[in-house]
Amino acid sequence: MTLEKTDPKIAETILEHVADILLALSDVGAGDYSTRLETSLPDDHPLGTLYAGINEMIASLQSEQERSAIYRRELEEKLATIEIQRAAIRDLSTPVMEVWDGVLCLPVVGALDDERSLDMTESLLRAIVEKKARTTIIDITGIQVMDTGTADHFLRMARAVRLLGATCVLTGINPGIAQTLVQMAVDLSDLVTHRTLRDALQESVDTYDDDDDDAYSRDAQQRALA
Amino acid sequence: MSAAEERAAEGPMMRGYIVQSCVAHVDRRYEATAKARIYAALPADVRARVGRYNDVEWVPRGHGAAFFRGIALNESGEDAAYRALFDCGRSIADAATHTFMKLLLKIITPALFAKKATDFWARDHRGGQLVADPSRLDENRMLLHLTDVEGFDFMAPTAAGFFTCTFEAMGKTAVDCKVSGWSMVRPGPRDVTYDLSWK
Numbered sequence: 001m002t003l004e005k006t007d008p009k010i011a012e013t014i015l016e017h018v019a020d021i022l023l024a025l026s027d028v029g030a031g032d033y034s035t036r037l038e039t040s041l042p043d044d045h046p047l048g049t050l051y052a053g054i055n056e057m058i059a060s061l062q063s064e065q066e067r068s069a070i071y072r073r074e075l076e077e078k079l080a081t082i083e084i085q086r087a088a089i090r091d092l093s094t095p096v097m098e099v100w101d102g103v104l105c106l107p108v109v110g111a112l113d114d115e116r117s118l119d120m121t122e123s124l125l126r127a128i129v130e131k132k133a134r135t136t137i138i139d140i141t142g143i144q145v146m147d148t149g150t151a152d153h154f155l156r157m158a159r160a161v162r163l164l165g166a167t168c169v170l171t172g173i174n175p176g177i178a179q180t181l182v183q184m185a186v187d188l189s190d191l192v193t194h195r196t197l198r199d200a201l202q203e204s205v206d207t208y209d210d211d212d213d214d215a216y217s218r219d220a221q222q223r224a225l226a
Numbered sequence: 227m228s229a230a231e232e233r234a235a236e237g238p239m240m241r242g243y244i245v246q247s248c249v250a251h252v253d254r255r256y257e258a259t260a261k262a263r264i265y266a267a268l269p270a271d272v273r274a275r276v277g278r279y280n281d282v283e284w285v286p287r288g289h290g291a292a293f294f295r296g297i298a299l300n301e302s303g304e305d306a307a308y309r310a311l312f313d314c315g316r317s318i319a320d321a322a323t324h325t326f327m328k329l330l331l332k333i334i335t336p337a338l339f340a341k342k343a344t345d346f347w348a349r350d351h352r353g354g355q356l357v358a359d360p361s362r363l364d365e366n367r368m369l370l371h372l373t374d375v376e377g378f379d380f381m382a383p384t385a386a387g388f389f390t391c392t393f394e395a396m397g398k399t400a401v402d403c404k405v406s407g408w409s410m411v412r413p414g415p416r417d418v419t420y421d422l423s424w425k
Contacts, residue, residue: 015338019330023349026326030243032282
């Protein structure tokens with residue numbers, strides 16, 4: 001239907017108002033919610049009412065858009081905070097402590113996935129080199145459940161430690177984990193195990209003392225022969 | 227400071243979609259060497275923003291002019307430069323006529339276009355004014371006077387492409403747009419006149 005049969009003056013007025021409406025909608029469609037229809041028509045004019053309705057709709061879209069922009073900003077801030085916290089947790093989750101001369105301890109708490117396992121191995125190997133460690137104790141008292149994946153992570157860690165000439169000792173295996181590992185037929189023969197961290201530390205210290213005694217005896221013998 | 231004063235202090239501005247359309251046009255239309263030449267001619271601040279222009283934001287007019295200048299200087303001779311800029315203007319008009327504008331162009335008449343020309347320009351530009359002379363509409367002709375656009379280099383042929391594409395979208399055929407007041411040696415005159423005709 002066209003406006004050909006309508007009075008030309010009325011047709012022109014209608015066309016002009018429709019053009020105004022489409023222009024405003026075009027702005028809104030492009031993302032500009034600040035646009036508003038302006039008219040000198042009286043309030044009770046049907047087109048004036050239509051203009052008012054459209055302006056209300058645009059205003060409502062504008063406030064909705066402003067709200068969602070605030071939400072988006074908040075979400076972005078929260079994501080940034082989560083990323084900072086994640087980095088902090090990552091650092092805290094791989095603490096390597098030197099508990100005796102040449103003896104390092106890595107207490108493991110919580111779940112161990114590929115990423116964390118990789119971080120731990122990296123920290124541990126770096127610490128072995130820096131501290132010239134001969135023994136590393138991985139204490140898993142804080143781990144309640146172990147699956148084949150987690151066991152595999154420890155085996156890999158132990159192999160990497162051994163490549164650097166250090167010994168890897170696993171401590172804190174609880175009865176439940178022991179049973180699971182046996183049922184899963186996980187081969188832990190590559191790892192030295194002790195019931196508690198204290199036992200492992202005691203053995204490391206004794207071995208260190210024995211090595212010192214041996215060295216002392218050798219020196220004494222050499223002095224006597226001389 | 228009032229909003230009008232703030233705008234005046236900002237200097238002439240244009241909508242981001244115009245610059246973004248230039249980017250798309252250059253990427254689509256030019257082969258690698260020419261494209262690299264056009265981009266190399268852009269000021270660093272414009273080059274840094276390529277691909278990050280928001281359609282409705284206001285950006286300094288110089289950003290668009292930088293693209294127009296790059297496109298013009300890539301050609302040898304005034305005629306080739308005019309054609310290249312005209313094509314760029316068509317691309318910008320094509321990008322501007324999205325959903326609602328398409329509907330508008332379907333119903334708009336040259337008489338209504340003439341009436342709304344000033345508003346159309348003001349929607350996309352801060353600075354300068356477009357006024358239509360509808361006195362020869364019965365001959366299918368319209369004069370468009372663009373004033374106060376001094377320094378808007380290489381815009382005149384681009385706007386000619388824009389007007390031509392717009393009139394074609396209105397269903398007009400054999401649209402012709404003659405530009406007076408512009409040349410390569412005077413790329414940014416104060417006033418430009420367009421003589422539009424169609425069937």
